Structures are given as structure tokens and as C-alpha cells.
Amino acid sequence: MIAPAAAALRDRLRWRLTAATATPVDATGAVDPDVLDRYLRGLVTDGAEALAVLAHTGRGPYHDEATRDLVISRAVATGTPVIVGVGGRPGERTDDVAAQAVRAATFGAAGLLVFPVDDDPVAHHDALWHAAGLPMLAFDLYLRPYAEPTLAELLRHPGVAGVKVARLHDALACQAALAAAHRADRLAVTGEDRMFGPSLMWGAEAALVGLAAAAVPVTARVLRAYADKRYDEFVTASADLDRLAEVTFTEPMEGYVQRMLWIAAEEGRIPVGHAGDPHAPALPDGDRDRVLRVAGRR
Ligand SMILES: N[C@@H](CC=O)C(=O)O
Numbered sequence: 091m092i093a094p095a096a097a098a099l100r101d102r103l104r105w106r107l108t109a110a111t112a113t114p115v116d117a118t119g120a121v122d123p124d125v126l127d128r129y130l131r132g133l134v135t136d137g138a139e140a141l142a143v144l145a146h147t148g149r150g151p152y153h154d155e156a157t158r159d160l161v162i163s164r165a166v167a168t169g170t171p172v173i174v175g176v177g178g179r180p181g182e183r184t185d186d187v188a189a190q191a192v193r194a195a196t197f198g199a200a201g202l203l204v205f206p207v208d209d210d211p212v213a214h215h216d217a218l219w220h221a222a223g224l225p226m227l228a229f230d231l232y233l234r235p236y237a238e239p240t241l242a243e244l245l246r247h248p249g250v251a252g253v254k255v256a257r258l259h260d261a262l263a264c265q266a267a268l269a270a271a272h273r274a275d276r277l278a279v280t281g282e283d284r285m286f287g288p289s290l291m292w293g294a295e296a297a298l299v300g301l302a303a304a305a306v307p308v309t310a311r312v313l314r315a316y317a318d319k320r321y322d323e324f325v326t327a328s329a330d331l332d333r334l335a336e337v338t339f340t341e342p343m344e345g346y347v348q349r350m351l352w353i354a355a356e357e358g359r360i361p362v363g364h365a366g367d368p369h370a371p372a373l374p375d376g377d378r379d380r381v382l383r384v385a386g387r388r
Pocket residue numbers: 110111145146147148256281282283298299300301
């Protein structure tokens with residue numbers, strides 16, 4: 091049985107675009123609150139209907155408590171629902187993640203995006219639910235995917251509002267996870283940057299993607315056109331989005347955060363001095379030009 095708070099989040103996020111936000115930092119790794127504010131508010135102005143902070147795009151696992159508090163509070167101040175990424179650090183204990191969940195609740199988060207764990211994910215989600223009382227989105231991430239029976243069990247948890255599916259290019263796994271969400275009457279959320287349009291046709295009814303960390307209108311158009319059954323527009327918008335995804339969500343895949351930050355700077359959302367991802371891998375020569383060329387052609 092789904093808990094009322096989880097049902098409310100499920101219904102609130104349905105057909106909404108949640109932007110998985112970056113966390114812009116300067117050369118020393120510090121967040122400037124004004125830069126952050128402007129960035130988050132700009133995403134909302136441009137079509138993000140909810141914000142997911144401190145998830146993978148926001149490099150949540152790398153930020154300390156003070157930075158996490160700042161990011162969550164500034165996101166909540168935008169007035170849109172805020173989903174907070176919790177966990178994701180190697181070797182972390184459930185108690186530590188529960189403490190993050192409690193702080194997220196204190197700062198007014200609407201829900202949690204729970205990074206996957208290998209060891210007893212159901213007990214992990216249950217502990218967060220009892221500690222913080224915030225509804226959760228399970229995170230079926232290609233780097234640490236859930237086995238189908240595990241995901242089915244997670245989706246039966248009363249505090250789980252839905253699942254964000256991010257299986258990258260595994261269409262079968264994506265379809266199975268979306269179907270599992272429907273069977274459990276939970277929200278099927280696409281996190282499929284490279285299979286965005288198709289994942290909507292496979293049953294996703296909401297989106298939470300790093301592709302919307304910049305260039306938000308492109309992603310917003312696809313989701314809106316599909317939700318409104320304007321299928322001609324959906325096909326055109328989807329092709330635009332796929333062109334953008336092809337140059338941003340590509341090998342080395344971890345470079346996508348840097349690529350979205352380049353776009354954010356080019357769009358004037360953040361200063362150039364805050365557009366470096368300290369955790370980016372080495373990127374090929376010409377990558378930035380390629381990304382900006384495609385992003386500018388929309
Ligand atoms: N999975 C990413 C978003 C990518 O689409 C995140 O957690 O930020």
C-alpha cells in the first residue's frame with residue numbers, strides 16, 4: 091500500500107520535467123550562493139517544473155554538509171518541488187545516508203532520489219523512510235542496476251513514489267523497469283537521456299534528467315508535446331533532443347556534467363569561471379566546440 095505522502099509526490103510529479111541540476115563551483119570548488127540562485131531560477135523560468143539537486147549531475151556524493159544545505163535551501167527557495175539526491179558515496183553506511191535524508195526534510199525537500207546500494211536496498215530505503223518521512227524515488231542506474239525482483243520489491247515499499255530509470259542504452263531493462271512501476275501503481279520516471287522520446291512511448295510519465303541541467307526548453311518541449319498528444323511536434327522535438335544528447339551523453343560518459351556546464355555558461359546561466367566540473371574525466375580535443383555547435387543550432 092502506498093503511503094499518502096508518496097502518492098502525493100507521485101501525482102505531483104506526473105508529466106513534469108524535473109531538471110537534474112549541476113552544482114556550479116568556482117576554481118577552488120566553492121559554491122557562490124548568488125551564482126547558484128541565478129542558475130536554479132533560470133532553469134525554472136525556462137521550463138523545469140521541479141529540481142533534483144545533489145544527484146549525479148549535481149555531484150551530490152562529493153559535497154560536504156554545508157554545501158548540501160546551501161544547495162537544498164536555495165533550490166527550495168525557488169518555490170518548485172525539490173528532490174534531493176542522497177547517498178552515492180563508496181562504502182557509505184545507511185545511517186549516514188539517513189542523516190542526509192533528515193537534513194533534506196528539515197530544509198523543505200519534497201522527496202529523495204536514493205542512489206542505489208548493493209546491500210539490501212529495501213532495508214536501506216526503509217531506514218530512510220523511517221528517519222526522514224520523505225517520499226522516495228528509487229534510482230535504477232545503469233552503473234548499479236537493480237535486479238528485476240529487487241526493483242519490484244522496492245516499488246512495493248509504502249514510501250516509494252516511483253522509479254527513475256537510467257539504463258542508458260539498455261532498452262529491454264528500461265522497458266521492464268517502466269512496466270514494473272506501472273504494475274505497482276508508482277510513477278515511471280524517465281532518466282533516459284539517450285532514449286528520452288522512446289522511453290515516453292514505453293510508458294514513462296515524468297522525466298528527471300541531466301539533459302535539463304541547461305538548454306531546458308529542448309527537453310521540456312518533448313515531454314510537453316508527448317503529454318499533450320501533439321505527436322508531430324513530439325517527433326521533431328525528439329529529434330532535436332537526440333542530437334543534443336548525442337554530443338553530451340557520450341563517451342567518456344562521466345564527461346556529460348562538464349558538457350552541460352559548458353552549455354550553461356554559453357547560455358549565460360553561470361559565469362565561465364563556475365563552469366568547470368572538478369570530477370570530469372579528460373575529454374577529447376574539440377569536445378567543447380562540438381557540444382556548443384550542436385547546442386547553438388537548436
Ligand atoms: N542520472 C543523472 C541525471 C541524468 O540524466 C542524475 O542523477 O543527475
